[in-house]
Amino acid sequence: MLASPLTTQPPPSGVAVMTTPPLPPPPKKPCDIVAAAEALLEDAKRLSATIDQGDDNVPLRHRIAQAARTIAVEASHPIDAVKSEWVTAADIAVWSLLMSWKAFDLIPLSSPGYITFSDLALTLNADETLITRLITHLIATTKLLPGPIPNSVSHSRLSPLYISTNPVSDLAAIAVGNAIKPFFQWPAYFSHYGRRESPGQTHTPFSFAWGHPELPPWEVKALNPDYSAAFKRSMQAKNIFGGNIPLVGEGALYDISWVGSKRTTAAKDGRGLRAKIVDVGGGMGQLLKELLGKVDGLAAQECVLQDRPDVIDAVERLKDGKLEGVRIMSHDFHEAQVVKGAWVYVLRRILLDYSDALAVNILKQLADALPEEDPEARVLIVEPKRFEGVIPPQNTYVDLVMFNLGGKLRNEKMFRDLVAKAGLRVVGYHVRADDPHCVVECAKA
Secondary structure (H helix, E strand, C coil): CCCCCCCCCCCCCCCCHHHHHHCCCCCCCCCCCCHHHHHHHHHHHHHHHHHHCCCCHHHHHHHHHHHHHHHHHHHHHHHHHHHHHHHHHHHHHHHHHHCCCCHHHCCCCCCCCCHHHHHHHHHHCCCHHHHHHHHHHHHHCCCEEEEECEEEEEECCHHHHCCCCHHHHHHHHHHHHHHHHHHHCHHHHHHHHCCCCCCCCCCCHHHCCCCCCCCCCCHHCCCCCHHHHHHHHHHHHHCCCCCCCCCCCCCCCCCCCHHCCCCCEECCCCCCEEECCCECCCCCCHHHHHHHHHHCCCHHHHEEEEEEEEHCCCCCCCCCHHHCCEEEECCCCCCCCCCCCCEEEECCCCCHHHHHHHHHHHHHHHHHCCCCCCCEEEEEEEEEEECCCCCHHHHHHHHHHHCCCCCCCEEEEHHHHHHHCEEEEEEEEEEECCCCCCEEEEEEC
């Protein structure tokens, strides 16, 4: 038996002793645990009152959770705080494995509301001893709850999110594939490539972790159909769970509805009416459908949807009536923009996927396409931003995930540097204090 690192009693003669390195000195301004706990109590009372009134105050929940985490770290012995991260790693490994087996789907949500370990193992064609060990860990970390009879399990408040029909389960799967899997390959990746950021579309941590370093991430995903399908579904889940970035209406950081009143003129390239909006890398057309439904004076024929050939093929097969009349075309945004003279080119969630050099090149194609005679024409960069000052951990997490994919989050200075190198100028940097998104409004330099 090893002596506790915290004991002051000398160990019995002949017993091995685990020595503990000296603790680091306390920070100059440690957290005031008492004040933090009192503030947490007041916030908890407010949350309880709002819940009783049928309201769900999400910002308040975020503040309480962050305060609780801070108190937990400050109150824990440093060794225990570090060990808690190891438990979290095991937690992720277990729930991601069980989610891939659709084990959470097998736990009844309604009566009887539980399943025995033996029945779960039988249905999954797995050893009962293995299932018992996995489920016991999730019960220990409260991801699942013990059932009403011995050796049984019930859902917790959180576990239904891992059921395969819940859109959050796709986000969780992508979090493992885009983040956790590459994270644990970082030592091998940096040993192989050196301690630097990925400069191009290939040889990214994501591609390296998935065994195809020579391919860009989207081609790696295409080689894994189940993961690719989950990724596409997760894009919709992002819109459901706070990831949408509106460009029209009261909640928009930048309101694009001014294009509806702009008079159309003949296009230089002879393609008919000049495009009002070109959605570059616009996916399945979610943004254009939103704008066509809300912007007065905007006609479908004045909108262009561009993306990779496989995405455009999917759009055309879907035959979405809300996109009827929209010009749909395959386009590589690393190459020269084929639609010249549009009033607005939108890059929504594009540049964060790419290194600085590639991002500058993408912007340069649009700078060259802007009409010389119309100073009101714009390029809009719409994506998550890098916070400045006190940066929340969720923001740094997203930045590291984008590193895995070859990109990064950027702050205002970083955007201004990119834009200037591309032959554009920033005429507006639209943000809100607690909003994780930004709209960078650019004009021809």
